[in-house]
Amino acid sequence: MSYIDVLKQVKKNQLSSVYLMYGSESYFMHDLRKEITKRAAEPEEENVLVYDLEEVPIQEVIADAETYPFFSDKNVIIAMNPVFLKAKAEKLPFEHDLTILEKYIQQPADYTILMLVAPYEKIDERKKISKQLKKHATVAVCNPIKEEATIEWIHSLASSFGIMIEDEAIEVIEAETATDLKLLESELWKLALYVGNEGVVTKEIAEQLISHTANSSSLRLVDAVIDQDLTKAITIYKELEKMNEEPIALIGLLAFQYRAILRIKLLQQKGYSQFQMQKQLGAHPYVVKIAMRRERRFTYDQLAEIMNELTEADTKMKQSSMDKGLIFELLLYRLVQIASTK
Numbered sequence: 001m002s003y004i005d006v007l008k009q010v011k012k013n014q015l016s017s018v019y020l021m022y023g024s025e026s027y028f029m030h031d032l033r034k035e036i037t038k039r040a041a042e043p044e045e046e047n048v049l050v051y052d053l054e055e056v057p058i059q060e061v062i063a064d065a066e067t068y069p070f071f072s073d074k075n076v077i078i079a080m081n082p083v084f085l086k087a088k089a090e091k092l093p094f095e096h097d098l099t100i101l102e103k104y105i106q107q108p109a110d111y112t113i114l115m116l117v118a119p120y121e122k123i124d125e126r127k128k129i130s131k132q133l134k135k136h137a138t139v140a141v142c143n144p145i146k147e148e149a150t151i152e153w154i155h156s157l158a159s160s161f162g163i164m165i166e167d168e169a170i171e172v173i174e175a176e177t178a179t180d181l182k183l184l185e186s187e188l189w190k191l192a193l194y195v196g197n198e199g200v201v202t203k204e205i206a207e208q209l210i211s212h213t214a215n216s217s218s219l220r221l222v223d224a225v226i227d228q229d230l231t232k233a234i235t236i237y238k239e240l241e242k243m244n245e246e247p248i249a250l251i252g253l254l255a256f257q258y259r260a261i262l263r264i265k266l267l268q269q270k271g272y273s274q275f276q277m278q279k280q281l282g283a284h285p286y287v288v289k290i291a292m293r294r295e296r297r298f299t300y301d302q303l304a305e306i307m308n309e310l311t312e313a314d315t316k317m318k319q320s321s322m323d324k325g326l327i328f329e330l331l332l333y334r335l336v337q338i339a340s341t342k
Contacts, residue, residue, distance in 0.1 A: 003028040004156070006140040010035050016138040017108035022085070022118035023142030027181040029117055032140055033078060040074045040113050047071050050078045058084075058096040062104045065112045075112040082116045085123040085130055098129045105136045145181070150174055157185060158201075161192035168203035171290075172210060175219055219290065221250075222257045225335045226297050233332045247328040248317045254335075255310045257291075262303040264291040302338055309334050 003025070009015075015036065021029045037048060047069050051061050061079050069075045083090045084098060108114065116133070121143065123130050133139065145153055154173055158165045165173070177184040187210055191201045194209055207220075221240075224233035240250060260281065267277045278288045298306075313331040317324050 001138065001140060003032060003140050003142045006138060007032060007035060009138075010039055013039055015039060015113060017110065017113060018105050018133070018137035019113070019115045019140065020085075020118065020133045020137050021115065021140045021142050022120055022123050023140075023144075024119065024121045025142045025144045025181070026119060027185075028140075028142035029119065032142070033115060033117065036113060036115065037076050040072075040076050047074065048076045048078070050080065052080050053096070054081045054083060054090070054092065057094045058082075058098065059100045061114075062100050065104065065114050066109050069111055073111065075109075076115075077112060078115045078117060080117050080119075082118050085116075085118050085127065085133075086120055087122075087124040102129060102132050105132060150184075153181070154184065154188070157188045158192075161188055162197045163188075163192045163195055163199050163201060165191075165201040165206075166203060169201045169206040172203055172206040175290075177210075219257060221254060221332075222261075222294070225332065225339050226294060228336050228340045230333060230336045233336065234329060237328060237332065241325070247324040248314065250328060251310055251314050251317070251331070255307070255314075258303060258306050258310065260287055260291040261295050261298065262300075262307065264288065265295040265298070265300060265303065268292070268295065297339070302341070305338050306335060309338070 003021075003023075006019075010032070019032075019036065021032055023029065049064055053061070058079070061077060065075065065077050067075070083092070084096050104114075116137075125131070125134070151170055151174065154165065154170055173184070173187060177187055191205065191209055192199070194205065195201055221233055221236045224230075224236060237250070263281060264277060267280060272280065274288060274292065277292075281288060309331060313327055316322060316327050320327070
């Protein structure tokens with residue numbers, strides 16, 4: 001089952017006695033562990049036991065799983081790093097008695113929740129223990145979400161925080177966080193605190209509150225140039241300056257954005273679909289989507305002239321003694337001029 005499917009069950013208080021979580025997305029595993037622990041009758045700290053199976057044999061873990069809890073209705077046992085599920089098991093100073101584990105998962109104690117947490121992209125499904133776990137335990141696959149699923153994940157988190165997010169605001173959030181789920185959750189929580197329960201996050205609120213990265217700010221910089229808003233463009237540049245971004249690096253970021261717009265224009269002329277363009281460019285879907293929207297605002301000649309201006313400014317910064325900040329501001333002025341001519 002996917003992480004989402006298992007989480008839905010847990011939130012309905014449909015708890016299993018044995019869980020196997022595996023994958024390379026640590027955020028998912030941490031979130032699932034936290035949710036299961038919270039739902040297991042709010043156990044006291046004394047009844048939450050965490051083991052590292054690279055240091056402790058599984059038979060000791062099972063012995064504790066079969067011990068009746070003293071401080072709450074259930075034991076919660078988290079067994080990290082079950083190396084015996086990997087294709088090539090690591091050498092340890094002890095042996096895991098997997099026969100004991102196999103017997104336990106077939107008839108687990110009803111007063112214990114056992115979680116096996118395997119931070120591996122894959123497990124060896126040919127092994128007997130892997131087959132037994134897939135048959136008797138709830139298995140949660142915790143691999144990173146695909147880029148195209150980011151929007152769905154934003155909606156899911158927003159719903160859990162009790163807020164609504166406008167489509168334009170989602171574009172801002174997606175650009176800033178991409179597939180970094182921990183960062184995404186943190187930023188949405190901040191937005192939820194700001195708008196309150198059942199509040200609506202607009203594009204303006206998102207732009208005001210979301211922590212900006214240099215790359216996403218270059219997107220806003222291009223937007224300001226397209227809108228022929230020199231004042232806004234320079235304001236964004238000053239923000240980037242406070243982030244210790246060098247003007248010469250900002251030229252590189254702008255060049256990346258305009259080059260994407262130019263390539264999208266050329267690929268569209270060849271009849272490429274959005275998916276084909278994304279594959280061809282190797283870019284985030286959001287970058288392609290925004291470039292498709294922007295390319296209509298430029299002619300090929302304008303884009304060629306802009307690329308020339310970027311190249312000249314880059315050369316000046318490397319070879320001239322002129323102040324780099326001034327060169328960049330003059331570049332913004334020229335880009336706005338070009339964008340205003342048709």
